[in-house]
Amino acid sequence: MLVELLARFRQMRRQRRRRHLFASLSTADAAALVQQAVPDPTRVLVLRNDSIGDYLLFRPWLRQLSHVVRGRGQRLTLAANALWAPLAQAWDGDVIDELLVVEFGRFTTDLTYRAAMLRRIGAGGYGEVIYPLHVREPTVENFIRFMEAPVRVASQGEHHHDAWFTTLNAGYTQLLPTSRQVLFEYDRNGEFFGKWLTTVTAMASPLVLASQAPTPSPELDAPPLRLPLVVMATPSTASSSPYLVLFPGASARQKRWPTKHFALLAVALHQRYAGHYRLVLAGSPGDATYARQIQQAAGPGVPLENHCGQTDLPGLAQLVAGAQLLISNDTVAAHLAAQAGTPCLVLLMGENYGKFFPYPPHLLRAACRCLFPPSQETRFAQGDFSPPARDPDLRKIVPSRVLAAAEELLRPQ
Structure with a gap:
């Protein structure tokens, strides 16, 4: 009985801290993004806050995504974890138009640093924001729902349904479905890219800006998973x-x-x-x-x-x-x-x-x-x-x- 009561008490305390964190971040994010540049449909922001190994399993799909984005006449900005940003610059700089380096550990704990980064993001005037992670981090993505970008896309992720995720999910214009089965992370990224690609194919014409922009095919060719030559x-x-x-x-x-x-x-x-x-x-x-x-x-x-x-x-x-x-x-x-x-x-x-x-x-x-x-x-x-x-x-x-x-x-x- 005592063990059960202690467990409930700890759970209530965690939930209270989580509600407080949600409220404080939401207040900070709304204030930092109160002034934003007019959304430019030629600018796409991709946000990744995970680890080095995750990036290595994502980068083949990043290159595919960039090909589609540039085919639409757009420019790609990657908000990259400072841990692996040097790799992104060295190996994938040719497909990234702008690299935004973020110390995500600090981003989730230092509100002054967070506000400065968000003001920079808000000044970018992005027309599309993409958060492709399957294991989503609410303390990172919370700001996206305050963005004025007309297209905001995320993965359904791990199918969480608590109050914070419910609020976050409502802030996206597209929430791409995910399989509940365990997938190798490279294949999980491919799942997201395939769903996103289908969304791009069906998207209304105003976002297709290049006069000869190729129509992306929903047929998915898996890119090779290997280090650069x-x-x-x-x-x-x-x-x-x-x-x-x-x-x-x-x-x-x-x-x-x-x-x-x-x-x-x-x-x-x-x-x-x-x-x-x-x-x-x-x-x-x-x-x-x-x-x-x-x-x-x-x-x-x-x-x-x-x-x-x-x-x-x-x-x-x-x-x-x-x-x-x-x-x-x-x-x-x-x-x-x-x-x-x-x-x-x-x-x-x-x-x-x-x-x-x-x-x-x-x-x-x-x-x-x-x-x-x-x-x-x-x-x-x-x-x-x-x-x-x-x-x-x-x-x-x-x-x-x-x-x-x-x-x-x-x-x-």
Whole structure:
């Protein structure tokens, strides 16, 4: 009885905080957008606030979307998460007319910063606003309902029906339906693009501004999922001889395979492949601590080259693309390997099985194997792919199992 009462109290407190947040953001957003430029039908804003891996699975469809937008005689502005904006500029700058870099963590917590960004967006005079995320973030998208753009499009998302989402949904001119089944994120983006494309085809003529604008076909040709040619053609600074990459970082503690396990794996790999492959540690500056822990635990007899913090995102892509194998947690490096055609071994909890990993075989050009904790492997073997009640323990993936999988991937085919 007491446990149930406490649970209800916590739920009521969360709901109260959520209502307060909704009210404060709505007041701030309305004030920031009280003056807007006259909507220009030639200007389209696409908003994406998610992570680097999400962008990598979206960018092929972004290029398709840009082709259609430019075919209508319009210009595309991408409001990009500052985490991956450099990638968008380097790899997709040719299809983006304007890149608007947003620190979305700050955007949702710092009302002064939010107001400044919204005033800039309001001054853009966009005729169409597109929010294509399936996992929508109400604290981000809340401002769209105050935009004067005559076309405001979003995904139906995860079919939430609480008061905030009901209000948000009412603020769009088009809410594109989504399948309730689990889809790989690349395919989920394709679902959105296909629905949007059908909407564009049926849209009234005033938005078709180019005199010879092609009529987009609702027939959907899935674009290839691979890194740009410039990445594949540019050798990494580490490519003097064959190497393997170990990536110990991740966005959350529970997603990181223990550094002691990585160290044991490094020792075993050195014993097995010394003279054949160098061992390279890669990651962000924040991963440097994990790299040092691995080096110390492995000992001076195991040469480990620490590249953590020494590459930007395009440089990391080149490093991964040039490797003979990547062994990584569930993070951006694994997506880079899968899209570069580099064999990879991914150590992950599997709580979102099918959304980001495993990759569908037809999208791969090299082996990409996923290893899950034994508890998850048992559930998957029984056909249960639902999210687990608690986070699976990555420590249960033992180094000997990872070594065996690595040996299999490195074996000449």
